[in-house]
Amino acid sequence: MTLTQLRYVLALARHGSFGKAARHCLVAQPTLSIQIQKLEQELGVEIFDRRKNPVTLTEPGKKVEAHARRILDEADSLLEEFSQESGEVRGRIRLGIIPTVSSYLLPRIFRKLKQKYPSVEFYIHELPTSQILQKIQNEELDLGILATPLNEKMIEEIPLYYEPFVVYFAPEASIPRKRLKFDDLQGQDLLLLGEEHCFRHQSLKICGQGNAGKIECGSLDTIKKMVDQGMGSTLLPLLSANMKSDRVVRFQDPEPVREIGIVHGKSFYKSRLLEALRETILKNIPLDLHQQNKRKLIGAEDVLG
């Protein structure tokens, strides 16, 4: 039994599929498969029911998972308390990041990143998805943070988190219920970002092509101000919304979410930097964004901004 195997158990229990769990653990699917098998052999129990989809914990599996969680919580707290990132992380990293993530994610992580990895030079470019991909292939950028999955050959994806779409209502608007149903948006006139933003296209997937408003804005902050002026309502990504406002309303399950991931070219060596970045991000966003859970994934394919 190894700590790694236990981490795999948690990941598989969370994500319900060997492939997804493997991607979240930054390993290949067979690696995770084999390690789970080995643990099952050692313990002499089937931990997962592979016939079900998504893959489910068996009854003894639930006990194993509970133990694993306690073990890893304790282990992580030890690593937390000390943990020197041994070989100091250094180097240069050129990062592309889409605007609807950038303004709300970077403030949460930038300071900590700088102080934890002072020997890393960060170059950050706020760009739409299409340009990020292009620059990664030209090796003008090392990493991108954007909405996934893209299913682009030549691009490696690593999922980061799942960000719910929320609705931001105009001051006068009547709010149908505390947790919106999917249909509640039909007929609403929504304020949307311009064509170059993938968030616009994802929003349209949610509310239907019909109600694309006549106004297009350049940034979410502009949109929010216009909503405040009563010019209409809009969809926002959760991290950009003021969740304390009673005009910000979430959806019922299955809540629509977008997946935010890190991408890199095939040539990019899996550096400690990537793991450091990923870790820092996950530590500084609300816990419930870590997993997809029962939420409905609004894909990013074919809607590159």
Added chain:
Amino acid sequence: MTLTQLRYVLALARHGSFGKAARHCLVAQPTLSIQIQKLEQELGVEIFDRRKNPVTLTEPGKKVEAHARRILDEADSLLEEFSQESGEVRGRIRLGIIPTVSSYLLPRIFRKLKQKYPSVEFYIHELPTSQILQKIQNEELDLGILATPLNEKMIEEIPLYYEPFVVYFAPEASIPRKRLKFDDLQGQDLLLLGEEHCFRHQSLKICGQGNAGKIECGSLDTIKKMVDQGMGSTLLPLLSANMKSDRVVRFQDPEPVREIGIVHGKSFYKSRLLEALRETILKNIPLDLHQQNKRKLIGAEDVLG
């Protein structure tokens, strides 16, 4: 960080020396050294102060140890709950065991051993130390359980537990105090086992050669009966004594103990069987025999029975 490394931390903290800890972990000393170093590197802390003798936990080291204990407790409880000993342990084992251990240890473990490892044939021979060693070298026995350390070349030793010597007083005897001092035995006429028992020689190390009694017995059970008849007092190994009797008295620290260990010839492959046996024994003796702690070790060298 691995579970193994954490086990090494606990062992080293317990035993205070890399060599001893390694023996208790069934690995070589450099193996343990290196793993401790690696963990220290990863955590960026000195866990142990190697200048001290015995090796001591540093301040941060104490925190690491506390974490490690919690992690391993949880991990062991998981393994306890399931753990299939995967590749079934099978085979034949010829075990020699000295009489002063045999009668009191075997009843504690034999039933459990049989039911946990039904495919193992146990052959058990109650013999004095010298014969066990001889038969191991002739490959007539696979393992021996006896008092260690022996420092015999050609014989591998693995420590098992540390068994206090206690005094069993005759019914009329006056008992000097609740916890005896080392000197309290001087002048007492002790009943002792015959020459062939190493326990006799160890007893004499404790009470001085002077007071070897005139009576020599063949077994501890005989001795106990004679003590009950008022023929004198004696020393007993803790596991053979009825600790509820108020005529059984322990020593103050540093309490004298004998080390009981498993030995085997160099050719004996380290089988799962050995580990199984060791584990079963440790699980079925009082916890405070597991470590030497502050007790005074009465060696078995030069007093082969």
Added chain:
DNA sequence: TAAAAATACTCCATAGGTATTTTAT
């Protein structure tokens, strides 16, 4: 017939072993 898990193999990092040197008492 796709999508996902399992299998086959190859590779390499590293835990573990033996022999030896260094260090501290």
Added chain:
DNA sequence: ATAAAATACCTATGGAGTATTTTTA
């Protein structure tokens, strides 16, 4: 001078990778 820890070097287990086959919805 002796005992213990560290170091050097080797071996081998097993974690991880890619490519492929098997399975199931």
